Amino acid sequence: MELPVADSQQSPTLAEVSRAVVSVAASLVTNVQRAVAGPTKVPTARDNAYFAMLADRARNQARDDLTREVAALLSTTPTRNLAKTR
Structure with a gap:
């Protein structure tokens, strides 16, 4: 009596090759x-x-510096009253 045997060798898929x-x-x-x-x-x-941690710290420091500079500019710059149009 002979039993059918499945083909054990399959060709590799594209994902496996890549x-x-x-x-x-x-x-x-x-x-x-x-x-x-x-x-x-x-x-x-x-x-x-x-190095990723150092880069994060540098970005955070730059953002904080810019926030402080903008806040300082806004606090010292007088507000302008713009004329109404129409």
Whole structure:
């Protein structure tokens, strides 16, 4: 008696192929970066998080500075009464 066996080899889908290509490309870029810059110069996730935090602080400081400058301008600038039109 012979039992039917399903075909165990399926062709990869487009999503699987694209994931594999992206994975290989990422590995290649990482290896090239390590070879060119040296393993100690490759940024880590901790480095990326630290630099993102510094950028956030700088943006917040710039926004606060601008808010203070605008408030100072508004407090010292006399208000103008515009003439009514029609």
